[in-house]
Amino acid sequence: MEKRWIRKPAPDPTQVRHLADTLRINEAIISLLCQRGVCSFEEARAYFRPSLDELPDPMLMRDMDRAVSRLERALHSGEKVLVFGDYDVDGTTSVALVYAYLCPFFGAERIDYYIPDRYQEGYGVSEAGIEYAVEHGFQLIIALDCGVKAVEKVVYANERGVDFIICDHHLPGEEIPAAVAVLDPKRADCPYPDKNLSGCGVGFKLMQAFSQSQGFDEEPLHNLLDLLVVSIAADIVPIFGENRILAYHGLRLLNDQSRPMRPGLDALHELAGLHNGTLNISSLVFGFAPRINAAGRMGDAKRSVAMLLAATKEDAIQKAGVVDKTNTERRGFDTSITKEALQMIEDSIALRNASSTVLFKQDWHKGVVGIVASRCIDKYYRPTIILTESNGKATGSARSVIGFDVHEAIGECADLLDQYGGHMYAAGLTMPVENVPAFQERFERIVAGRIRPEQLIPPVEIDGVLHLSEVTNSFYRVLCQMEPFGPGNPNPVFESGSVYAVPDSVRVVGNSHLKLVVTQDGRHTVDAIGFGLADYYEPIAKGFPFSMCYTVDMNEYRGVKSLQLRLKDIRL
Structure with a gap:
C-alpha cells in the first residue's frame, strides 16, 4: 500500500x-x-x-468533592459498594484498581464488582446491573469507563434507592446524569487541566482524592499503577502530560526486578512470551491487551478482573489460561470474519471505489467486529464500520483514519440509530436492521463529501x-x-x-x-x-x-x- x-x-x-x-x-x-x-x-x-509529585490535584475535577464525600459516607456508615465497569481493558483494569484499593477499607463482605454481559446487557450501565445492586443490598455504585450518557439508567437507580458515582472519560451528551457525582474531564464545565485520562485514570483520581481526604499513605495506591498503565496502553490515550507520568511509573513497577510482578499480570507476561526484554507500551498493547479483552469479547469479562485480582501465581495462571484459551478462540473468529469482509469488498466495484466501508452480516461474532474494522483499514485505508445482528438489532464498531472524526460522521446519521457513542477514531453504534442500507448510503455520502484525498493514504x-x-x-x-x-x-x-x-x-x-x-x-x-x-x-x-x-x-x-x-x- x-x-x-x-x-x-x-x-x-x-x-x-x-x-x-x-x-x-x-x-x-x-x-x-x-x-x-x-x-x-x-x-x-x-x-x-516524570514525577508523581507533578500530578494535578484531583480536587480540581468537577464533582470530586461530592464523590469523595459520598464515598466517605459509605465507608463510615457501613454501606455496601458495587464497583461497576465496562467489559474492555480500560473497564476491567479500572474495576480491578478501584476494587483492590477499596477492599482493605470496606472489607470483602461490603464491596463487590460487576461487569455487564456484552451480549445480554450491552455497553455501559445496565438495568440488570442496577437490579443486581438492589437485590444484594448495595447502596452505592461506582461506574468506571462508562455512565456519562446513562441519564435514564441513573434515574432508574435513584428510584430504586441506589446512588451513582460516575468515573468516565467519554464525551458527555447534552444532559449530564443526575448522579451524586459525574467525574469526567471532558465535561464542558470541568476545569481539570488534563482532558486525556483513560477511564481507569479517572478512577485513579477518585482513589487519590479519597486517599488524601482520609490522610492515607498513597504508596498502596501508587502500587496499582501497573494496572493503570495497561489501560493507558490499551485505550490508546495520548501519552503526554499526566498520562506520561502515570505510564512511566506503571512501567517501572512492571519492570522492577526487585519485587514480584502482580500475579495476574505475571501470568499474562508468560502467556504472551515476553520473557526477554523490557516491557513497554507496545508489548502491553500486543501482549496483554488482547488477552484481557478476549474475555469480554467472547463471554464473561469478570474472568479478566478475577485474573487481575488473583492473590497467588497458581490461581493467576489457572485464570489466565482460561483467558488465553478465549483469546485463541477470538483469533479464529477474527481471521475468518476478516477474510470474509475483505472478500465482500473485493467482489464489489462500488465498495472497492468507495470512500468508506460499511459491511453488515447477520452471523458475524459481535465480539470481534472492532478488530475486523481495524484489519479492513490495514487493507483499505478509510473510515470503516463492521455490523452484525444482536438481539434483533444491527450493532457494530467503527474505526477511522488519521484526521477524520468518525464519531461526528455517525452523529449525522443519528435519526437512523438507536444509540451510538465513542471517540474521534473509534465508536460503537446500534440501529434497526432495516435501517442498514440507508445508513450505508448516508454515511458514504458524508465521508465522501468531507474526507480529503490525502486522508485516504496512510501517513x-x-x-x-x-x-x-x-x-x-x-x-x-x-x-x-x-x-x-x-x-x-x-x-x-x-x-x-x-x-x-x-x-x-x-x-x-x-x-x-x-x-x-x-x-x-x-x-x-x-x-x-x-x-x-x-x-x-x-x-x-x-x-x-x-x-x-x-x-x-x-x-x-x-x-x-x-x-x-x-x-x-x-x-x-
Whole structure:
C-alpha cells in the first residue's frame, strides 16, 4: 500500500543550540525534544524523569468533592459498594484498581464488582446491573469507563434507592446524569487541566482524592499503577502530560526486578512470551491487551478482573489460561470474519471505489467486529464500520483514519440509530436492521463529501534525517530514555537517503518480510527488517539505491543483542 511521507517541521535552531549547550547529548535527540515542546533544562528534566509529585490535584475535577464525600459516607456508615465497569481493558483494569484499593477499607463482605454481559446487557450501565445492586443490598455504585450518557439508567437507580458515582472519560451528551457525582474531564464545565485520562485514570483520581481526604499513605495506591498503565496502553490515550507520568511509573513497577510482578499480570507476561526484554507500551498493547479483552469479547469479562485480582501465581495462571484459551478462540473468529469482509469488498466495484466501508452480516461474532474494522483499514485505508445482528438489532464498531472524526460522521446519521457513542477514531453504534442500507448510503455520502484525498493514504510521520553512522548503541540508549512511547509521544521515525543493501544480505522471511543489511557509505552497516515489504526484494537485491524511513530497535537472537532498523516504508 502506498504511504504518504510527512516530514515534521524542523525545530527553531536557536532553541536546539540552547538545549544542546545545556544537555550535551546527540543533536538529533535535541531536535526531537524541541519538536515535542521540550525546550529547556527544566522541561527536559520533567520529561526524562516524570514525577508523581507533578500530578494535578484531583480536587480540581468537577464533582470530586461530592464523590469523595459520598464515598466517605459509605465507608463510615457501613454501606455496601458495587464497583461497576465496562467489559474492555480500560473497564476491567479500572474495576480491578478501584476494587483492590477499596477492599482493605470496606472489607470483602461490603464491596463487590460487576461487569455487564456484552451480549445480554450491552455497553455501559445496565438495568440488570442496577437490579443486581438492589437485590444484594448495595447502596452505592461506582461506574468506571462508562455512565456519562446513562441519564435514564441513573434515574432508574435513584428510584430504586441506589446512588451513582460516575468515573468516565467519554464525551458527555447534552444532559449530564443526575448522579451524586459525574467525574469526567471532558465535561464542558470541568476545569481539570488534563482532558486525556483513560477511564481507569479517572478512577485513579477518585482513589487519590479519597486517599488524601482520609490522610492515607498513597504508596498502596501508587502500587496499582501497573494496572493503570495497561489501560493507558490499551485505550490508546495520548501519552503526554499526566498520562506520561502515570505510564512511566506503571512501567517501572512492571519492570522492577526487585519485587514480584502482580500475579495476574505475571501470568499474562508468560502467556504472551515476553520473557526477554523490557516491557513497554507496545508489548502491553500486543501482549496483554488482547488477552484481557478476549474475555469480554467472547463471554464473561469478570474472568479478566478475577485474573487481575488473583492473590497467588497458581490461581493467576489457572485464570489466565482460561483467558488465553478465549483469546485463541477470538483469533479464529477474527481471521475468518476478516477474510470474509475483505472478500465482500473485493467482489464489489462500488465498495472497492468507495470512500468508506460499511459491511453488515447477520452471523458475524459481535465480539470481534472492532478488530475486523481495524484489519479492513490495514487493507483499505478509510473510515470503516463492521455490523452484525444482536438481539434483533444491527450493532457494530467503527474505526477511522488519521484526521477524520468518525464519531461526528455517525452523529449525522443519528435519526437512523438507536444509540451510538465513542471517540474521534473509534465508536460503537446500534440501529434497526432495516435501517442498514440507508445508513450505508448516508454515511458514504458524508465521508465522501468531507474526507480529503490525502486522508485516504496512510501517513508515515518522519521526525528527522539521520546518517547511518549516527545509529549507535549510545544513541539508542538515550533514545530509550524518551519512553514511554505512544500517541502524543511516538517512537521517533527517521529517514535516511541514498542507502543500499550490502551484497547478498537481502532475503525474504515469513513470506512477506524483507530482511537485509543496509549501508550508506560502504563503511557503516546496520541490520534492518521491513514487515510486509517483500515486494521490494528484487530491486534492492540488485543493488538499487533507495530511501527508507524507520524506527531504531534492539534485536535479540540467541542471547546476542544488536541494533536493528524497523523499516516503515521504502522509496526506490
